[in-house]
Amino acid sequence: xxxxxxxxxxxxxxxxxxxxxxxxxxxxxxxxxxxxxxxxxxxxxxxxxxxxxxxxxxxxxxxxxxxxxxxxxxxxxxxxxxxxxxxxxxxxxxxxxxxxxxxxxxxxxxxxxxxxxxxxxxxxxxxxxxxxxxxxxxxxxxxxxxxxxxxxxxxxxxxxxxxxxxxxxxxxxxxxxxxxxxxxxxxxxxxxxxxxxxxxxxxxxxxxxxxxxxxxxxxxxxxxxxxxxxxxxxxxxxxxxxxxxxxxxxxxxxxxxxxxxxxxxxxxxxxxxxxxxxxxxxxxxxxxxxxxxxxxxxxxxxxxxxxxxxxxxxxxxxxxxxxxxxxxxxxxxxxxxxxxxxxxxxxxxxxxxxxxxxxxxxxxxxxxxxxxxxxxxxxxxxxxxxxxxxxxxxxxxxxxxxxxxxxxxxxxx
Ligand code: NAD
Numbered sequence: 001x002x003x004x005x006x007x008x009x010x011x012x013x014x015x016x017x018x019x020x021x022x023x024x025x026x027x028x029x030x031x032x033x034x035x036x037x038x039x040x041x042x043x044x045x046x047x048x049x050x051x052x053x054x055x056x057x058x059x060x061x062x063x064x065x066x067x068x069x070x071x072x073x074x075x076x077x078x079x080x081x082x083x084x085x086x087x088x089x090x091x092x093x094x095x096x097x098x099x100x101x102x103x104x105x106x107x108x109x110x111x112x113x114x115x116x117x118x119x120x121x122x123x124x125x126x127x128x129x130x131x132x133x134x135x136x137x138x139x140x141x142x143x144x145x146x147x148x149x150x151x152x153x154x155x156x157x158x159x160x161x162x163x164x165x166x167x168x169x170x171x172x173x174x175x176x177x178x179x180x181x182x183x184x185x186x187x188x189x190x191x192x193x194x195x196x197x198x199x200x201x202x203x204x205x206x207x208x209x210x211x212x213x214x215x216x217x218x219x220x221x222x223x224x225x226x227x228x229x230x231x232x233x234x235x236x237x238x239x240x241x242x243x244x245x246x247x248x249x250x251x252x253x254x255x256x257x258x259x260x261x262x263x264x265x266x267x268x269x270x271x272x273x274x275x276x277x278x279x280x281x282x283x284x285x286x287x288x289x290x291x292x293x294x295x296x297x298x299x300x301x302x303x304x305x306x307x308x309x310x311x312x313x314x315x316x317x318x319x320x321x322x323x324x325x326x327x328x329x330x331x332x333x334x335x336x337x338x339x340x341x342x343x344x345x346x347x348x349x350x351x352x353x354x355x356x357x358x359x360x361x362x363x364x365x366x367x368x369x370x371x372x373x374x375x376x377x378x379x380x381x382x383x384x385x386x387x388x389x390x391x392x393x394x395x396x397x398x399x400x401x402x403x404x405x406x407x408x409x410x411x412x413x
Contacts, residue, residue: 004232007189008275009144009155009196014268016260019145019199022051022096023058029141029194030094034084036065036110038103041205042147051098051145063087071183071293071300072106074163077122080110084140089114094141097193098202100214101151101160101300104144108193109159109186112139122161126184127391129163135188144193147202148214149253149266151300152221152274154196158187162294183294185391192278200260200267208254211266212365213301215250218270219243219361220304224283224311225276226326227319228395235276242272244329247357251364281395285311288409291387296376305367306374310408311396312355316348318398324350330357371413381409 013021026033033055037048043066052062065083068076087093095114097107109122115137116125124131144154153159162183206214225231226239249265256262288311289303298306312323327350328334334350368374376384385402393400400408 001233004234004279006232006234006279007157007192008278009193011195012198012271013196014198014271016201016264017199019051019197019202020054022143022145022197023054023060025195025197026055026060026094026096026143027058029143030092031059032061032063032093034065034087034093034095034140035062036067036080036095036097036099036103036107038067038069038099038106039147040069042098042202045205047202048098051096067103067106069102071102072109072159072161074121074123074161076106077109077113077161080106081113081122084110084114085117089140094143096143096145098145098147100146100148101153104146104151104153105159105161108142108144108153108191109161111142112159112186112188112191114140122186123163125186126161127187128184129182135186135190138190142193143195143197145197145199145202146267146270148206148210148270149200149203149263150214150218150270152218152270152272152277154193154198155271155274156278157189157192158185158278159191160185164294181294182387183290183390196271198267198271200263203263203267204258206257208257209366211257212250212254212367213299213305214270215246215253215266215301216305216308216362216365216367217301218266218273219246219250220285220308221273221277221282222246222269223308223326224286224395225273225280227315227322227397228280228283229397230281230395232280235280238272238276240329242269242276243326245269247330247361250361254365282392283311283396284314284393284400287388287390287393287396288384290390290392291384292374292376295380295383295387296374298374298376302367302374305362306369306371306412309355309359309362309369310412312358314400314408315397316351316355320347320351323354327351327354327357371409376413378413381406381413384409
C-alpha cells in the first residue's frame with residue numbers, strides 16, 4: 001500500500017437541527033464571534049437571528065458580517081480582512097461562516113489573513129498568480145456551517161478566490177505568472193475549519209436549480225477524487241460511501257426540497273467530498289470548471305456538472321477499473337470486475353454503464369449537455385484552455401494536451 005497522510009476537521013457535528021448547539025460549541029473557541037453570512041434567503045427566514053440568539057445565550061458576543069452572495073473575488077476578501085483587522089482580533093475571537101461554498105471560502109480566507117499580515121492583498125498568497133507568500137500563523141479559529149450541499153468547503157484546507165480584472169502587474173518580475181482573469185486557491189493545512197456543524201435542515205431552502213448544481217459539484221468531487229492520480233485509501237472509501245448516498249438522492253432533493261432523507265444524504269455526501277478532495281485532489285472537470293467560472297461566469301456546480309460526462313470519457317480507458325468499481329455500487333452484476341487489473345472487455349463495459357448512469361443523472365436534474373447552453377461564447381474556447389491548467393487538472397489520471405482539450409471543448413460547444 002502507498003504511503004499517505006490524511007487531513008480533516010478536528011470535530012464534525014452532523015445532524016438535522018443541530019445548528020441549535022452552536023452556542024456552547026462556539027464558546028469552546030472564544031467569547032467574540034465574527035459571524036459571516038451571505039444568503040438573503042437564510043437571513044429573511046430568521047436563521048441568522050436564531051444563530052445569534054444561541055450564541056449570545058452561551059455568552060458569545062456576535063459581530064455580524066453580511067457579505068455579497070457571489071463567488072468570492074480578491075476585493076471581497078481584502079475588504080473583509082480589513083474589517084476583521086480593524087477589530088484588533090485577539091485570542092478569544094473566532095469566525096463563524098454560515099452559507100454556501102462562496103461564503104465559507106470568503107470567511108476562511110479572511111480568518112487566515114486576519115492573523116497573517118505579510119502582503120498587501122490575498123492575491124499575494126494565491127497559488128500560481130501570487131508572490132508565493134505562505135500562511136504561517138494559525139488563522140482565527142473557524143466554525144463552518146454549510147447551507148448548500150455542496151462544495152465540501154467546510155472540510156477543506158483551501159479557499160477559491162477569483163479575479164476578473166486585468167492586472168496592472170502582469171509583467172511584474174516578482175510575479176511572472178500573474179495573468180487575468182483567474183480563479184485560484186489560497187491553501188494551507190492551517191486553514192481547515194476547526195469545527196464543522198453540518199445541519200442538513202439548513203439546505204431545505206436551496207432552490208431546485210441550485211440544489212442540482214451544488215449536488216453535482218459534490219458528485220463530481222467524489223468521482224474525481226476516487227480516480228485521481230493522487231487517490232488514497234481513506235478518501236476512496238469516503239467517495240464510495242458518498243456516491244452510494246448521493247447518486248440516488250440528488251434527483252429526489254431537486255424534486256422535493258423538503259425531503260429530509262434526500263437532504264441528509266446530500267449534506268453528508270458533500271462533507272465526504274470535501275474530505276476526499278482535500279486529500280486526493282480532483283481532475284479534468286474541475287480544471288475546466290475553474291476557467292468556465294471566471295471566464296464565462298458559469299456557476300461552479302453547473303460548470304462541474306456540464307464537464308463531468310466529458311471528464312469520464314477522457315479517463316474511460318485509464319480509469320476503467322475504478323469506474324467499474326463505482327458501477328458495482330449500484331449494479332451487483334458489476335461486482336466481479338472490481339478485482340484484477342487492466343481493461344478487460346467486462347471492465348470497460350461496466351465503466352461504460354457508470355458513464356451512462358451519470359449521463360442519466362445529469363439529464364434527470366436538468367444539466368445542459370452543451371457549453372453554448374450554459375452561456376459560453378464560442379470565441380472564448382481558446383481562452384478556456386490555459387485557464388483550465390490549475391491545481392485541479394494536475395490530479396487528472398492522465399495528461400490531456402492543449403490540442404486535445406481544445407478539441408473536446410469544441411465538440412462540447
Ligand atoms: P454559493 O455559495 O455561491 O451559493 C449559491 C447560491 O445559493 C447563492 O446565491 C447563495 O446565497 C444561495 N444559498 C446558499 N445557501 C442557501 C440556502 N440554504 N437557501 C437558499 N439559498 C442559499 O454556491 P456553492 O456552490 O455552495 O459554492 C461555490 C463556491 O465554492 C465557488 O466559488 C467554488 O469555487 C467554491 N468551492 C470551494 C471549494 C473548497 O474546497 N474551498 C470546493 C468546491 C467549490
